[in-house]
Amino acid sequence: MTNRQLNREELLATLDWYAAAGVDIAVGETPVDRFAQSAVVPVTNPARRAVPAALQAQTPAAPPVLQANGPADADPGEARTLAASAPTLDALRAMLEDFDGCGLKLRATNLVFADGNPDAKVMLVGEAPGRDEDLEGRPFVGRSGQLLDRMLAAIGLDRGSVYIANTVPWRPPGNRTPSPSEVAVCLPFLYRQIELVAPKVLVALGGASASTLFETDTGITRLRGQWRDLTIGSHTMRAIATLHPAYLLRQPAAKRLAWQDLLSIRAALDS
Structure with missing residues (x-):
């Protein structure tokens, strides 16, 4: 060469x-x-x-230490106070557009706030935006999003009948896992988002989302398919975890487990 x-x-x-x-x-x-x-x-x-x-x-002075995640993330307590003051989803989105307390925002192309119907009975929560989501500013628009659309269609749902968000609204560089401090500072905004949507059913997509929302270290293969009552703010709903579409793309044999979860979600909506 x-x-x-x-x-x-x-x-x-x-x-x-x-x-x-x-x-x-x-x-x-x-x-x-x-x-x-x-x-x-x-x-x-x-x-x-x-x-x-x-x-x-x-001898010259030592060079400054460069933090891997950029500037330090804000105090989660300040984020809680700010998020709690949002009266509507539009106001919450505007707050996040102006919020500079999470280092992920500095490297992201777009805020990935949500997609779907804010009046929906079902809310789905993933982990973090990927490259395609970062470019479009909408969650689940890549290959995993296409699979999610097919999964929803299989039980008579679509993006007009669900509401979709993520635990963090900005893409982590290189699609890495969000750090605990990044999740902690973004979580109050997600909680307020859930409270304002007030779904009947909350679905955690994947282990990272489930462990955050359910506050557990239990693995997704053991956690999935189990219903629980979850209270966030003033709203109580039924909640369930299932396998992330990206995982299903890598492990097609696990689709049968996801199908069981989808049928259970359909039954809960019909009851």
């Missing part, structure tokens, strides 16, 4: 690939003299050999 200079289109495509993988920092802002650093003798005990004063003067 011969080395050649990349053209503009190839460079932009490479940058897009890095951004999708979660790389957003190329170098630090402060130059670092690695030769000077290698000459410094590490000191872990004051009684050991000290670095000469002349060498200390030549």
Whole structure:
């Protein structure tokens, strides 16, 4: 293979690939003299050999530590107070558009607030937006979303008869799992969203959503299919967890389990 200079289109495509993988920092802002650093003798005990004063003067200050998740996330208590003040879903969405307390927002293309009918009896909650969702600003629009649409159609539902959201409304870089601090600061907004929609049935899609909503460490394969009463704010509803469509794409044999859950959801709506 011969080395050649990349053209503009190839460079932009490479940058897009890095951004999708979660790389957003190329170098630090402060130059670092690695030769000077290698000459410094590490000191872990004051009684050991000290670095000469002349060498200390030549050694540059340590570069700033770059946090993997960007700026620190806001205090969840502040998010709870803010979310509780939203009188409507439109007001809640506007709050999130202006909210800068979650580092995920800095790298996301769009806020992925919700999709579907806010008056629906069924609300589905996934984990986090992916690349397609981030670009469109709507949850579940990629391959897993297409499968979800088919799953809903199998029990007589569609996006006009359900309401869909995620535990976090911004895409994590590289589709990584949201950190506990990111989930904690976004959770009050999700809780208020659920309270305002007030569904009859809440469906947690996947293990991450189920563990967050049900506050449990039980795995999704043991948790799925089990009904419970869940109270969020002033609203109490029936809740169930099922397998995430993305998991079903990887494990088609598990679709029979998801089908059992779908039939149970249909029965609960008809009762």
